[in-house]
Amino acid sequence: MGAIHEIVFDCEQPTELAWFWVNLLDGYALRQQDEAELARLAALGLAPEADQMVMLDGRGPSICFQNIDGRRPDNNRVHFDILASDRPSEVEKLTQAGAEIVRVLPTCTILRDPEGNQFCLLDNRQSIAA
Template identity: 55%
Template sequence: MKLAEIVFDCEHPARLARFWVAVLDGFEVRAYDEAEIARLAGLGLTPETDPVVMVDGPGLHLCFQKTDTRAGPKNKVHLDVSASDRPAEVDRVRALGATVVAELASSTWLHDPEGNDFCITDPR
């Protein structure tokens, strides 16, 4: 088996997808072709209100799917992303909407705009 995608349950898939595309190198929101835009329109939706937004990256996909409520009170899995200049990256993702939870010795614990945990770590 191989890991195919990571799925985020969220309230605003398009917005959260854009956040993570801005955070991660090499990831892009999957383009909507005319047929998909027409399919969404038939459902009264647009790419901005699509309940499932896909993000493609190097060897991995991220899926953002709309849910009415959070799966639970605490994430049991979170992402660690490494950065050569952690303070600069923390400032950058804060400007994108992340909030700092705690500064640790070799990482910074943050929440994305919908409260999902992630850490920016020093290079390993």
């Protein structure tokens, strides 16, 4: 079915929050932003120097801290990005099981579980941040 790709924190201070978690979790470190990572972020419209996104890598799924200015009452602050081998088919199964589609983007589908918690379903062949 799917696999957890990232755990995503929507926050106001990504660098500060990432350092908190990297000091809490054994085996996790800040992702180094080499030229390839900077190009990937730029393609997503993100500027690392503006503290918009910080990534941690470790033994489990990557952890993403992304800047969301202000609290949005319709959005949970932590969500999973799930990889799916066949996104349209998985979306259909999930909606039949009680999920609700929030919006569909070219690279992912944002859904809510039956209790309203958001999560992102990503195409397995792509490695992107939600």
